Amino acid sequence: GDSVTQMEGPVTLSEEAFLTINCTYTATGYPSLFWYVQYPGEGLQLLLKATKADDKGSNKGFEATYRKETTSFHLEKGSVQVSDSAVYFCALSGNSNYQLIWGAGTKLIIKP
Amino acid sequence: DVKVTQSSRYLVKRTGEKVFLECVQDMDHENMFWYRQDPGLGLRLIYFSYDVKMKEKGDIPEGYSVSREKKERFSLILESASTNQTSMYLCASSRPGTGVNGYTFGSGTRLTVV
Numbered sequence: 001g002d003s004v005t006q007m008e009g010p011v012t013l014s015e016e017a018f019l020t021i022n023c024t025y026t027a028t029g030y031p032s033l034f035w036y037v038q039y040p041g042e043g044l045q046l047l048l049k050a051t052k053a054d055d056k057g058s059n060k061g062f063e064a065t066y067r068k069e070t071t072s073f074h075l076e077k078g079s080v081q082v083s084d085s086a087v088y089f090c091a092l093s094g095n096s097n098y099q100l101i102w103g104a105g106t107k108l109i110i111k112p
Numbered sequence: 113d114v115k116v117t118q119s120s121r122y123l124v125k126r127t128g129e130k131v132f133l134e135c136v137q138d139m140d141h142e143n144m145f146w147y148r149q150d151p152g153l154g155l156r157l158i159y160f161s162y163d164v165k166m167k168e169k170g171d172i173p174e175g176y177s178v179s180r181e182k183k184e185r186f187s188l189i190l191e192s193a194s195t196n197q198t199s200m201y202l203c204a205s206s207r208p209g210t211g212v213n214g215y216t217f218g219s220g221t222r223l224t225v226v
Contacts, residue, residue, distance in 0.1 A: 034214050043116075043202055043217035089155070091214075098143050098162055098206070100215060104154040 002027040002094045006103035009087075013080055014111050021075040021106050023064075023090035031092040033057075033066050033073040034100065038087045047075075047088070085110045115139075118203050118218035125225050131190040133221050135203030142208055144186035145215065146170075146178065149200040161186055162208075193225045 007022040025033065032051045036044040048057030053068035062077045073090060090103040119134035135144065145160040147170075157170030159178040167178050175197060179187045186205075190197055200222050204215040 032214075036214075036217075041220075041222075043118075043219045044204075044215075045217070046214050049214060093214075098160060098208075099145075099157070102155045 002031070002092060002101045004090050004092055004101055004103035006088075006090050006106050009105075009107035010109050011106060012109045012111065015082055016079045017110075019075070019077040019080045019084075019108070021088055021090075021108070023073045023075065023103060025071050025073065025090075025092050027071075027092055027094070027101075031094065033064070034091040034093075035062070035064055035073070035075050036089040036091060038089065038105070040086070044089060080108075080110050082110045082112055084108060116203055116205050116216050116218040118201075118221050120221050121219060123221055123223045125190075125193050125223065127194060127225055129190075129193045129225075131193045131223070131225075133188040133190075133201055133203075133223070135186045135188070135205075135218055136184050137186075137205040137216070138184065139205060139207075139216065140183065141205035141216070142183070143206045144180065145204040145206075146176075146186070146188045147202045147204065148172070149202055149220075155202070158188065195225050197223065198225045199223060 035047040050066035091100040203218040
């Protein structure tokens with residue numbers, strides 16, 4: 001069945017470092033891909049999405065490109081801030097009309 | 113601003129109590145979901161609903177039930193709370209065609225069962 005694999009955390013970086021959080025997927029058909037962010041004590045918020053191959057989603061300085069050839073949707077940011085500390089979830093739309101398939105989440109810690 | 117509202121941010125209940133977690137959305141979404149989130153286990157789907165009075169079991173429905181009498185409201189019920197149900201509970205909603213729109217989440221309810 002469909003699945004999402006994220007790099008294990010926590011990922012610890014210094015402020016202004018370059019960020020990559022890896023996400024790969026297995027899916028039949030042509031899923032949409034999402035990154036959600038969860039700040040401490042909060043629910044999840046949609047960060048960005050891409051609905052077809054080679055699309056790039058972007059928001060708040062974060063970017064991710066839908067790579068069908070490598071079945072990947074890696075999250076990147078050029079210069080992270082302490083306020084980016086959160087848990088990041090990669091997800092894909094499965095064959096169901098209802099459900100998203102979730103990765104396990106990656107905790108990001110940014111140190112000043 | 114469109115919203116999914118969960119009635120409580122923090123809740124403490126005793127073992128054996130019947131617990132209701134309420135979720136209301138104002139976006140006229142057809143689909144609603146209940147997840148629980150535990151450290152190291154990610155998001156696990158408990159139940160979802162794709163229409164009023166319709167419900168489907170998710171991955172971990174045991175010990176839970178749900179109610180959806182109105183389109184905007186989706187309630188999660190713990191029939192007899194147990195300590196292993198201490199968790200963060202997240203409600204979400206979406207339109208049909210989740211692939212395009214994704215989910216909108218509430219802020220979560222952190223439930224402690226003592």
